Amino acid sequence: MELRNTPVDEVEFLGRQIYVKRDDLLDEAFSGNKARKFYHFLQQDLSQVDRLVGHGSAQANSLYSLSVLAMLKDCQLDYYVDHLPQYLIDNPQGNYRAALENGANIIVAESSAVSVIEHIEQFVLPALEARGQSAVFIPEGGRCEYAETGLKILADEIIDWAASKSYADVRVVLPSGTGTTALFLQKNVPFEVQTCACVGGESYLKQQFLELCEDESQHPTILTTAKKYHFGKLYLPFYHIWAGLKQATNIEFELLYDPLAWLCLQREFSENSDELESADKRPILYIHQGGLQGNETMLPRYLRKLAFVK
Numbered sequence: 521m522e523l524r525n526t527p528v529d530e531v532e533f534l535g536r537q538i539y540v541k542r543d544d545l546l547d548e549a550f551s552g553n554k555a556r557k558f559y560h561f562l563q564q565d566l567s568q569v570d571r572l573v574g575h576g577s578a579q580a581n582s583l584y585s586l587s588v589l590a591m592l593k594d595c596q597l598d599y600y601v602d603h604l605p606q607y608l609i610d611n612p613q614g615n616y617r618a619a620l621e622n623g624a625n626i627i628v629a630e631s632s633a634v635s636v637i638e639h640i641e642q643f644v645l646p647a648l649e650a651r652g653q654s655a656v657f658i659p660e661g662g663r664c665e666y667a668e669t670g671l672k673i674l675a676d677e678i679i680d681w682a683a684s685k686s687y688a689d690v691r692v693v694l695p696s697g698t699g700t701t702a703l704f705l706q707k708n709v710p711f712e713v714q715t716c717a718c719v720g721g722e723s724y725l726k727q728q729f730l731e732l733c734e735d736e737s738q739h740p741t742i743l744t745t746a747k748k749y750h751f752g753k754l755y756l757p758f759y760h761i762w763a764g765l766k767q768a769t770n771i772e773f774e775l776l777y778d779p780l781a782w783l784c785l786q787r788e789f790s791e792n793s794d795e796l797e798s799a800d801k802r803p804i805l806y807i808h809q810g811g812l813q814g815n816e817t818m819l820p821r822y823l824r825k826l827a828f829v830k
């Protein structure tokens with residue numbers, strides 16, 4: 521699997537030329553930042569490994585990507601969640617359904633006294649070891665130092681692209697959840713990486729950066745949002761900018777993270793017209809991080825909300 525060298529499209533949106541790094545095209549089943557973050561594991565010989573152990577939400581893009589990784593590596597995926605909504609069990613859909621189809625075991629962590637990660641560390645991994653099973657534990661969303669291997673490759677592609685366009689400086693823009701992708705990109709490109717906090721707000725994101733890298737000079741810049749948005753909740757401006765993007769660029773983005781980053785850009789553009797001396801004139805390279813599988817559940821939710829509003 522040749523997971524690298526994605527094209528860069530030039531699109532026009534919000535009255536600006538913007539470049540989009542099409543990491544959504546990396547591979548149909550294994551795309552976006554998951555392919556970059558899990559690259560280390562993908563390249564590794566896991567033939568002696570029986571199980572991949574992961575955790576997170578039952579709807580997460582990373583659940584689906586881990587299920588693909590496990591399939592490719594001929595391992596069993598055991599994925600722990602803190603709860604599993606009954607409606608999802610009754611109507612499997614999106615990432616959850618696709619992961620089940622790939623053979624993932626999706627398990628509700630049984631101990632309520634400890635977090636899912638503690639449950640895995642204290643009970644699951646020792647129990648597997650006692651049974652002579654070899655397991656590789658991958659933290660939620662690929663948030664670990666191993667993610668840097670694949671993100672360094674993405675960083676090098678960005679550097680080569682900027683050189684091919686003779687750009688001495690660009691701004692790299694992408695939305696963050698755990699901040700892993702933005703942080704490791706910032707560590708490996710000589711350009712400013714700008715991101716926004718889609719999960720848990722700015723202070724949570726700063727904390728995530730610090731846990732991966734103590735040196736704050738290597739942290740990405742956090743773009744401020746007009747208001748606080750709660751992850752996973754529906755916001756009509758998210759849907760409208762997503763639909764506008766699709767129409768204007770012919771590129772489908774995902775609905776949980778991308779809309780917030782584009783709203784940040786929209787806010788900046790409306791405050792700073794191109795003619796203004798203070799406007800940031802550096803070319804923008806937006807990193808498309810895949811995750812389109814999740815739209816299968818997000819889009820009907822938005823369409824229901826829109827029908828209700830009308």
Ligand SMILES: Cc1ncc(COP(=O)(O)O)c(C=O)c1O
Pocket residue numbers: 552553581582661695696697698699700701702774777778809810811812
């Ligand atoms: C589509 C998409 N965009 C952005 C992110 C956020 O990535 P990170 O957790 O590395 O900040 C994710 C989650 O991994 C994602 O699935």
